[in-house]
Amino acid sequence: MYHWIPFWPDTAAVNAVVVNNLYIAELALSGLIMATVVVMMLSFCIRYRSRSAASRANLVEKTWHFEIAWTSATLGVFLILFVWGAAIYLWLFKPPPADEEVYVVGKQWMWKVEHPGGQREIDALHVPVDKTIRLVMASEDVIHSFFVPAFRIKHDVVPGTLETIWFKANKTGVFKLECTQYCGLQHATMQGDIVVMTAPDYARWLGEQGVDQSLAAQGADLFRAHGCSGCHGENSTVHAPSLAGLYGTLVHLEDGSVRIADDAYLRDCILNPRSFTVAGYPPVMPDFSGQLGEDELLKLIAYIKSLGGKQEAGR
Ligand code: HEC
Ligand SMILES: [Cu+2]
The missing domain is CATH 1.10.287 (Helix Hairpins)
Structure with a gap:
């Protein structure tokens, strides 16, 4: 046009x-x-x-x-x-309810992408056309910035938090993804392709990736392996909140404040539990920072989301 x-x-x-x-x-x-x-x-x-004869009288x-x-x-x-x-x-910057949620991890110097079904790709993101796609983004090292010029979306990916951005492609094709935050020597090579496909093509692509476990299932394994289930599981003797239905709801904290249980909140709970406590519970949640990579964190979060809640939670 x-x-x-x-x-x-x-x-x-x-x-x-x-x-x-x-x-x-x-x-x-x-x-x-x-x-x-x-x-x-x-x-x-x-x-x-200076040479014109126009009258200079009657100055306003x-x-x-x-x-x-x-x-x-x-x-x-x-x-x-x-x-x-x-x-x-x-x-x-206020993501609407998403048809699909994809996790993106930026690191020097690549974009790692994980689909909810467990499909992974590097420096590429396959998405269906005419669907609202929500990206949950983390950085493993420094600040990167996720920029897709053809979609006019750009968002910094900041270490220590989760950022959310959304788009709805209306045209199939391959579009450039670039990092627009100077992030080290090979910053200029930190690029990728956004591949927008029709729904049947996308479904076929997902099927061809050969995965055996969805992201949430991988998260469930981590949940057991790291001992989370020992406290948060059904048979636990520790007084810890159930995580079922938590996502997207309002959480009352011990200090009287309230937070939405969005992706960034879940991340803080796991990596920064000393900074706040859920009202009515003992502050015994261990600090997992340094033990979990951004990848594993996103899987745990995908698992917690799969336990239900208000999935339309924004940021
Ligand atoms: C030693 C027991 C224990 C372990 C192990 C534990 N937690 Fe917790 N967790 C708690 C307690 C108690 C709270 C509530 C008090 C607080 O906020 O510190 C909590 C709070 C949370 C919350 C916030 C819940 C809410 O209602 O807002 C999340 C999310 C969470 N934990 C996730 C995890 C994950 C993921 C793991 C494993 C990586 C884990 N926890 C391991 C005891 C535990
Ligand atoms: Cu970068």
Whole structure:
């Protein structure tokens, strides 16, 4: 649709269409204002050049009416753009209920991707077209940034937390994924392909990957191997909260505050349990930081999510 504009990047997601519209409105309005100023400047330069006979009598005094009117008019117009942009920003960064959730781990210098079914890929992400895809992203070392120009989505991937971003591709094809946060010597090579496929192609691709365990099942194994089930399991004698149905609900903490049990919260529970305690429970949850890689963490979280809860939890 916009391809006649030189250098216009590919537009392949609903997110991108929305950003395009705002961008075009901003460009058009700025162009209009610039053209007005330039045309007025040039015409005054020509009309009142030193040799011209145009009358210099009846100089207009400065009028506040005019000053205030044009200042507030431009302010108003640009505030509309601001509100429009802010609304888009909130929409882009508040993930809607996802049809599919994929885990992405950035590390020097690659993107590791894990699908809920256990399929893994490196520097590539296969997704179905016309579906809302939610990415849960972690970093194993430094700050990376996940950028898909054709989708107009970009999000920093920060060590020590989980970030969430979403998109809905509306076109099949292969689109570039790039890291846009300088992350070390080979930062420039930290790229990948987003492969958008039709639903049947995607289902076939998933089936061809030869996995034996879903992410949640791998997480369940870790849950036993690391002794989580000893406290959180059904037959436990330790007074620990059940994790069934936890995801996406509100958790009351001992200090009176409340948190949503989203991905970042679960991560904090496991790696940073000393920093807060769930109300009504003894602070005996061991600290697992240093014992679990980001990969394993995502699997544990996938397992906890598979125990039910409000799956539409945002961030
Ligand atoms: C020694 C017993 C024990 C072990 C082992 C343990 N936990 Fe916990 N866990 C607790 C207790 C007690 C709480 C509640 C108090 C608190 O927040 O510290 C808790 C809280 C949690 C919460 C927050 C629950 C809520 O309702 O908000 C999560 C999530 C969690 N644990 C996950 C895990 C995972 C995953 C493992 C294994 C890697 C694990 N726990 C191992 C005792 C344990
Ligand atoms: Cu990077």
